[in-house]
Every structure is written in structure tokens, then in C-alpha cells.
Amino acid sequence: MIILGFESSCDETGVAAVCTERGLLAHALHSQIAMHREYGGVVPELASRDHIRRVLPLTTEVLQKANLSFDDIGAVAYTAGPGLAGALLVGASVAQSFAWARGLPAIAIHHLEGHLLSPLLASPRPQFPFIALLVSGGHTQLMRVNAVGDYELLGETLDDAAGEAFDKTAKLLGLDYPGGPELSRLAQTGNSAGYDLPRPKLHSHDLDFSFSGLKTAVLTRLRQLEREPGGLTPQQRADLAAATEAAIVDVLAAKAIKALKQTGLSRLVVAGGVGANRRLREKLSQALAARHGQVFFPPLDLCTDNGAMIAFAGALRVKAGLVDLSDTGHAFTVKPRWDLQDVCRPGVHP
Numbered sequence: 001m002i003i004l005g006f007e008s009s010c011d012e013t014g015v016a017a018v019c020t021e022r023g024l025l026a027h028a029l030h031s032q033i034a035m036h037r038e039y040g041g042v043v044p045e046l047a048s049r050d051h052i053r054r055v056l057p058l059t060t061e062v063l064q065k066a067n068l069s070f071d072d073i074g075a076v077a078y079t080a081g082p083g084l085a086g087a088l089l090v091g092a093s094v095a096q097s098f099a100w101a102r103g104l105p106a107i108a109i110h111h112l113e114g115h116l117l118s119p120l121l122a123s124p125r126p127q128f129p130f131i132a133l134l135v136s137g138g139h140t141q142l143m144r145v146n147a148v149g150d151y152e153l154l155g156e157t158l159d160d161a162a163g164e165a166f167d168k169t170a171k172l173l174g175l176d177y178p179g180g181p182e183l184s185r186l187a188q189t190g191n192s193a194g195y196d197l198p199r200p201k202l203h204s205h206d207l208d209f210s211f212s213g214l215k216t217a218v219l220t221r222l223r224q225l226e227r228e229p230g231g232l233t234p235q236q237r238a239d240l241a242a243a244t245e246a247a248i249v250d251v252l253a254a255k256a257i258k259a260l261k262q263t264g265l266s267r268l269v270v271a272g273g274v275g276a277n278r279r280l281r282e283k284l285s286q287a288l289a290a291r292h293g294q295v296f297f298p299p300l301d302l303c304t305d306n307g308a309m310i311a312f313a314g315a316l317r318v319k320a321g322l323v324d325l326s327d328t329g330h331a332f333t334v335k336p337r338w339d340l341q342d343v344c345r346p347g348v349h350p
């Protein structure tokens with residue numbers, strides 16, 4: 001069966017076609033980053049309007065790339081939450097209208113389930129069960145993933161997400177939105193040992209994170225350096241970027257390893273935008289090699305938001321028998337706030 005998937009939860013419009021047997025057939029993506037950059041962050045109303053402009057041309061592009069016609073589509077999947085309400089409504093209404101017009105089932109997908117399962121789009125493909133480190137712009141969570149629809153939350157951030165920590169410190173350093181990739185680029189020319197930044201909760205016994213103190217520490221350092229004669233030098237700025245990246249990566253890696261130790265599992269899967277970070281990839285690859293474990297990342301272009309992971313999550317749910325394909329009712333709602341536990345199989349981790 002071919003699933004047509006739509007993602008519009010934030011500032012990327014993504015459309016994709018995934019076959020339950022053959023995997024990803026085609027995907028197309030439009031990022032609104034350039035549009036939001038001058039405001040230093042995502043403007044919800046502009047995001048919704050742009051999703052409306054992009055979604056149909058992207059759909060045509062996907063069908064053309066995969067050489068498909070509307071008749072080939074067996075079901076539709078869309079991000080129903082969490083995310084920006086207006087933005088979510090665009091993907092949800094297009095998906096539901098399409099499904100209604102063709103008499104097809106429409107599958108509401110949890111955005112984080114999309115991120116979580118996206119490393120399964122790569123090869124080699126991780127076997128269940130595994131530990132997932134989900135590090136995106138809005139979430140930082142460690143999960144035990146036993147099967148599709150069987151997710152157990154082990155720990156999460158108590159305040160800022162890792163991506164948010166990257167973005168906020170990058171902003172302090174005068175870098176463009178979204179700061180994660182920019183900060184990471186600047187860090188390559190810096191010395192991470194130049195400044196000793198805190199690694200919050202590094203040695204705590206739980207699997208939770210806390211990143212808000214880091215940004216305050218960076219701000220304090222920055223103000224000190226700016227007050228010195230001559231002000232902040234480019235090298236100091238690069239060193240601060242490198243030290244920030246090292247602090248975030250150290251905590252993420254340490255907690256991911258702790259989760260593996262606690263559960264006795266040997267496979268780690270990293271998902272979400274911060275999973276594109278080179279230092280994190282290197283550090284985890286080394287740590288897992290030393291433990292004779294395996295680490296899996298999504299393909300680089302599928303780390304941040306995209307339609308492929310949503311269509312793919314739809315396909316996996318169909319294959320796992322979690323979708324009622326006879327349900328072609330089209331009343332729908334979006335869920336700007338939505339707990340991932342709510343999409344678990346009945347009876348799993350209440």
C-alpha cells in the first residue's frame with residue numbers, strides 16, 4: 001500500500017510517498033527558515049500562510065518524482081500534533097480533504113513518533129528494542145522503544161530542549177536563526193577547552209536533562225569578555241561556541257549511555273534535528289563502539305522536520321495493524337499539545 005504523508009507542524013512543509021513494502025518512494029520539502037530569519041524565530045501566522053502556498057505544489061512534485069497518480073494512493077497520513085495549531089491545520093485539512101475525495105483512510109500521526117521512527121529509514125536498520133535519544137527543537141527525551149507503538153519514556157528535559165539550548169546560545173553569540181547548525185559551524189574553528197561551562201545533571205542518577213542554566217552561564221561569560229579591553233574577539237566567540245556545543249553533547253551522550261546501561265540494551269537510535277550535529281554523531285559513535293553497541297542516525301536530510309518520516313510512520317502503523325483501514329470518517333482535530341504515550345498500543349505503559 002502507498003501512503004501519502006503530510007508534515008506541517010512548524011516551519012517546514014513536507015510531503016512524501018512511502019510504500020509499505022518498498023519503503024520511501026519520494027519526498028519533497030520546503031523550509032521556511034529564510035522567511036522567519038529576520039524575526040529571529042518562527043512567526044506562527046506567517047508559517048500557516050506559507051504552508052498553504054507550498055503544500056499542493058509539493059504534493060504534485062512527489063507524485064511526479066515517484067511516477068504515481070492519485071489512483072495509486074491507498075491511505076493518507078498527516079501530522080496531527082504536537083505543534084503550532086494553525087500550521088497543523090493546513091496539513092490536516094489538505095490530508096483529510098484528499099482522503100475524503102478519494103474515499104481513503106486518513107491516519108493522524110504524532111510528530112515525535114515520526115522523528116522517533118525516522119532512523120528506520122536508513123540502512124542498516126535498527127532492530128527492536130532500542131533506546132531512542134530524541135533531540136529536536138522542542139523536545140529532549142530518552143525512550144525505550146520496544147516496537148512500533150510501544151514507547152516508554154525514561155527521562156526528559158526539565159526546562160529547555162537541546163535544540164533550544166543551541167538556538168538560544170547561538171542568538172546570544174549573534175548568530176542567525178536557527179542557531180544550531182550555525183553554532184556548530186562556528187565551533188569548528190574554536191577550542192572547546194577554552195571555557196569551562198556547566199554540564200547540568202551530568203552526574204544525576206535519573207535520565208532527565210536541564211539546559212536552561214547553560215545559556216545563563218554563556219551569557220555571564222559573554223558579558224565578562226565584552227567588558228574587557230578590545231571587547232570580544234572572533235577567536236573567543238568561536239571558543240565559546242565550541243565550549244557550548246561540547247557541554248550539550250557531553251550531557252546528551254552521558255545520559256544516552258546511562259539509559260543503555262540501565263536497560264541492558266545495546267542499540268541506540270538518535271532522532272530529531274540535533275541528531276544532525278557532527279560532534280554528537282562522533283561522540284556517540286565512539287562511545288557505542290567502545291561498548292560493542294550500535295548507534296543509528298536518520299539520514300542527514302531527514303533529521304529535521306520532513307514529510308518522509310510522517311508517511312513512513314503511517315506505513316509502519318498500517319503494517320503493525322494499528323490503523324483501522326475501514327474507517328473513512330473524516331471528522332478531525334489537531335492537537336497542539338499531545339503526549340506520545342497516547343499513541344501507544346492499548347495496554348502498553350499506561
Ligand code: ATP
Binds near residue numbers: 138163167179304
Ligand atoms: P519538535 O520536533 O520538538 O517539535 P522541531 O521540529 O522544531 O521541534 P527539529 O526540526 O527536529 O525540531 O530540529 C530543529 C532543531 O535542531 C533546531 O533547534 C536546530 O537548531 C537544531 N539543529 C539542526 N541542525 C543542528 C546541528 N547541526 N547542530 C545542532 N543543532 C542542530
Ligand code: MG
Binds near residue numbers: 305
Ligand atoms: Mg523546523
Ligand code: FE
Binds near residue numbers: 111136305
Ligand atoms: Fe520536529
